Amino acid sequence: MVRVGSVLNVLSVVLMIFAFAMAAPLAVSFFYGDGALRAYDAAVLITFTAGLALWAGTRGRRRELKPRDGFLLVALTWTVVPAFATLPLIIHLPDLSFTDAYFETVSGLTTSGATTLSGLDKLPPSINLWRTMLVWIGGMGVVVLAVAILPLLGAGGSQIMRAETPGPMKDTKLTPRITETAKGLWVVYVLITVACIISMKAAGMTWFDAVAHAFSTMGLGGFSSHDESFGHFRSPAIEAVTIFFMLVAGINFGTHFVAFRRTSFKPYRADPEAGAYLAVVILSCLGIAYFLFANSVYPNFVTALRHASFNVVSIATTTGFSSTDFSQWPIFAPVWMLFLSCFATCSGSTGGGIKMVRAELMVRQALREMVRIVHPHALIPIKLAGQTVENNIVFAVLAFMLVYGGTMTTMTMLLAASGLDIVTAFTAIVACLNNMGPGLGKVGPATTYAALNDFQTWICTAAMLLGRLELFSLLVVFTPAFWRK
């Protein structure tokens, strides 16, 4: 039986921590004097009070969480926290509806980067920082952060982190204690982010832009403080730096962690996904560049390569930055990029989609079935990096693929039924479910999701949450078995 009381108790603590996170934009607002100060005062106060009240109300129910409680905690965290995160937006922008604000914060925390806001350049810096900070926090995970800061989850912490961490195989603990693992992951995340900020500054951004875009890049989110996204900078150097850090953030942070600790590159070679991920993305860049050049979109190959690299890496890693309106390219290019976003990033990275490791397992499973037809008696293992993968993991991946496909179809149909054209409907769902951001048609890189009505916006919000929590962690809460004693 799920113990709602103790789950709410932990949630209250998460909320209180989250209230402190709002102090950062508050300070920025104070520093810039951008007029949004009052919004943060209120937001911090409301969030903290709500957390405190909830905590006081559930104090007596505090118990060690069980794995099942973990799923509820994760589901609640990821739906309740974005609601509180809307406070600064709603208070500062009275015209913004709750639907759109909630879409915006979910988009941030799930690292999607789809936005309903326009006129970003005119927004107060603190609001833009808040948006990108949500991406950054959501990238590594709210619960992971809670586990890292507070030992409040005890042994159940690993189960709960598992519900939040993307990828099919989560049993490998990097350190003996889960708190240490969570801390280690966050430390590596912070270090790489700092490196990203400095590189972006060195490449020519202002400090503010560097911080905001580094947050957005490392979380593979795609929020920008400019309407034109990276088109605003017109700087190959900035694009190159961003490409590099997007590629880095698309690799499993567990692998980064091991590489940092051993100060060696070997863990990357042993990673079963990193190689395939880089190969697919880089080959796609070259292929698309050649395609654009051959179709005379750009006058020379170098320009084609520059735009192709940035946008392909951005979409394939599910970031969603753009340096140009790639929806104007011949249709093969953007569709291929959307296809890449479905599977290119590694498990344990900040990217979305079904993850490279699942794609690899699927390909191997398909090959295995074919070999099995020829050799009915053969016992053929599925191997990743020399290790045999248990069959139950393969089944779980198959089920995941099925649910993924089913979710995508159902939601596309819902959007189409509500009146969207099929290209917009399909690409919006692909973009949201993969936590990527821009789609094609009405939700293309040059436009925003403001074109959608409330119903359609809520569908997209749900798609982003399902995508970030990899379907099962969220869907399991809605099954009767979950609530049965």
Add this chain to the structure above:
Amino acid sequence: MKIVILGAGQVGSSVAESLVSERNDITVVDTDPVRLRNLQDRLDLRTVVGSASHPTVLLEAGIEDADMVIAVTQNDETNLVACKLAQQLFNVPTRIARIRATDFLGEERILSQECFAIDLAICPEQVLTDYIVKLIEFPEALQVLEFADGKVSLVAVRAFQGGPLVGHQLKDIRKHMPSVDARIAAVFRGDASILPEGDTVVEAGDEVFCLAATEHIRQVMREIRRMDKPVRRVMIAGGGNIGQRLAEALETNYVVKIVDHNKRRCEILSGRLDSALVLQGDATDESLLEAENVDEMDIFVAVTNDDENNIMSCLLAKRMGARRVVALINRRSYVDLLQAGQIDIAISPAQATIGTLLAHVRRGDVAQVHALRRGAAEALEAVVHGDAQSGPLVGKKIEDIELPKGTTIGAIVRGEEVIMAHHDTVVRAEDHVIVFVTNKKLVPKVEKLFQVGVGFV
């Protein structure tokens, strides 16, 4: 010599058997009294029931005045502990242990005098695997043995009609291959050995043993029989210790299929092997063999731990069209029954693996011993010591050495150089001499030749 053997399994028993026949005092220790009784009934030795790593049991086995302890229990750790105790507590001069796990062999210090103090680590499964791998590399050979760190090889080949040398005198080999120095060490016709002379004529069906520098081996074999197509496809029946090692050794260069009936074992195998195909089923199941195209196999190797199973699956595979079948057979009576029949090669594991161990037990400085023809004959590599006075061999021409009848000196390895023995070759100190003994009874006489100081006794 007083020898304590720990473990009376397959290896322990066969070691005991060959050592008893060489007149040693043997005590065998094992936890299984039934096994020990069987051994005691058959051979003239003493047995002690108990755990081989317990000091009291070792004492009871008389380890205090043993010259050598041979730890060949199933368990690596027991063997390691027993050897350490033998060195530390009982001062046994020579300690030999069977070590299966390659992990223990990776680091030299583990077996050093300070650590587990093992003079010789043997792994019968590995020796057997190497043996079979050689047979697959040289599919025409019945046996391929190496001496002097692989510089010299001895191959046993069955002569076939059509080989250039078949029907000719042995001395013609010189005319055929002027550049290659090879020596026919022995010829067996039926069960009788023929001492090879220059005018001996090789007939089809003879089992010819030739000795040559390793790089010339293929050329020499071509003289005696036409060469087959090189092996590409191998099927292994039995995925135990040997099957697994074999598949691991072969899978990079050959197309390997390995069959085992145990599902769990198959899972382990498929996890360990990269390109070999693991099949779960019975190796004597006709439909499985047919579905997996046994008729396309260049070599079918049966290495399960069951003799009958190996024999039956080999016979079946041969009937269904496998080019060459090799069976691992423990029982010596079966080996004699089947070799050269429908089964191309019958391997007796005891004979194949015991060589390195025997080399350690022998008097004189014997570097390598290989049993030939199921132990009836023997080839040994011995080191010549002493000088013209003390050593019986130093400074003598081959033709002057008084060898027992049925014994030939095949080759001499001097440093890096390989010299085929001719009647006027002079033996020097520190030469490695490869001696071919057609009858095992003559071995002690040969050993005596290599003992220093015999002249003064």
